[in-house]
Amino acid sequence: xxxxxxxxxxxxxxxxxxxxxxxxxxxxxxxxxxxxxxxxxxxxxxxxxxxxxxxxxxxxxxxxxxxxxxxxxxxxxxxxxxxxxxxxxxxxxxxxxxxxxxxxxxxxxxxxxxxxxxxxxxxxxxxxxxxxxxxxxxxxxxx
Numbered sequence: 001x002x003x004x005x006x007x008x009x010x011x012x013x014x015x016x017x018x019x020x021x022x023x024x025x026x027x028x029x030x031x032x033x034x035x036x037x038x039x040x041x042x043x044x045x046x047x048x049x050x051x052x053x054x055x056x057x058x059x060x061x062x063x064x065x066x067x068x069x070x071x072x073x074x075x076x077x078x079x080x081x082x083x084x085x086x087x088x089x090x091x092x093x094x095x096x097x098x099x100x101x102x103x104x105x106x107x108x109x110x111x112x113x114x115x116x117x118x119x120x121x122x123x124x125x126x127x128x129x130x131x132x133x134x135x136x137x138x139x140x141x142x143x
Contacts, residue, residue, distance in 0.1 A: 071122055
């Protein structure tokens with residue numbers, strides 16, 4: 001993935017490169033999954049989906065893939081930080097990921113395998129209502 005930076009800490013992806021990556025990786029993930037991904041996950045596989053991004057990372061930067069411990073959305077990252085890693089993934093991000101089979105209520109192992117995603121990286125999934133009921137662990141935000 002080619003990124004251009006106007007200044008340190010900024011990144012911008014070349015649209016043509018993004019399109020080439022999407023055209024290469026999305027069909028590969030869909031073919032490998034061998035399933036009706038949209039029907040099962042409620043989410044079309046697009047350049048925003050986690051599967052093609054991880055597949056690209058595994059192919060082009062495998063050393064980063066080997067170091068991966070967890071994958072989550074940006075708001076899940078904040079909640080995990082505030083709860084010292086105790087919070088599960090919120091349902092909306094799970095659905096957007098393209099890896100969660102909402103009909104069964106769990107990560108789709110075959111789709112994860114096709115995308116080269118270890119389901120252990122994704123963690124448990126709960127609705128926002130369930131997450132707010134639990135509340136943070138005492139002292140978790142004091143990190």
